[in-house]
Amino acid sequence: MNRKTKATTAARNLLRSQEKALLSTHSYSKTGYPFGSVTTYMTDHQGHPIIYISYLAQHTKNIQQNPQMSLLVNQDHTDDINAGARLTLLGRAERVSSDESAALAAKFFLKFPESQQYQDTHDFEFYRIRVEYVRYIGGFGQIFWLDVNQFILPQPDWLGHEQAAIDHMNEDHQDAMKFICSYYRNFEADHIRMTHLYADGCVLQANEQHNHFLPFPAPVMQAQDIRIQLVQMTQQARAKLTPAAV
DSSP: OOOOHHHHHHHHHHHOOOOOEEEEOOOOSTTOEEHHHHHHOOOOSSOOOEEEEETTTTTHHHHHHOOEEEEEOOOSSSSSTTSSSSSEEEOOOOOEOOHHHHHHHHHHHOOOOOGGGGGSOEEEEEEEEEEEEEEEEEEEEEEEEEHHHHHSSOTTTTTTTHHHHHHHHHOOOHHHHHHHHHHOOOOOSSSEEEEEEEEEEEEEEEEEEEEEEESSOOEEEEOHHHHHHHHHHHHHHHHHHHHHHH
């Protein structure tokens, strides 16, 4: 795997694992100036960010006039902000259709339950940032413009049927997910559930508040490969965390 391929995977993992970002739009009222704001986000299956914003907000008004924008994602929990990984996505914001919004809302509110209250105001809508350019800095000497066609994943064959796999894990494999979370994220959970499943990984929600993205070793495009990846991760976690018999 060459450096750019590794950087592409690392950049996508960073995007999947974080939840907050700096949103920059073109100011409509202050022509010529960029306008920065903060937002929560999730990603769709391909890796395009999804944001939930009010039409009363300045950034939404800016997007309606000029959809070109950027999203800056920083690695959290770093003492030196310049040493941590960061990702800048350049793209165009497009309002999500009403037909797709219901499905997105269910996934978004699993990750950000506090945002569900905004539904009652009737002025929040989902926007997709259609990524066109990708800039990734992974550390000293790791600075890349990445190929967007490699960064954005194709749709998996199982798209639309992932809920069955999620329900199966939540109903029958609590112990396995606890092992995975403990080994791969060093987080002990009393309660855990899978909330999102992507071709390149899954999100485990521990203790009803901590969201952990767990990347797969390689994207899974076929339904049968989901089980294979999760079994392998569980076996590795069990082997490392379970004391050997004496």
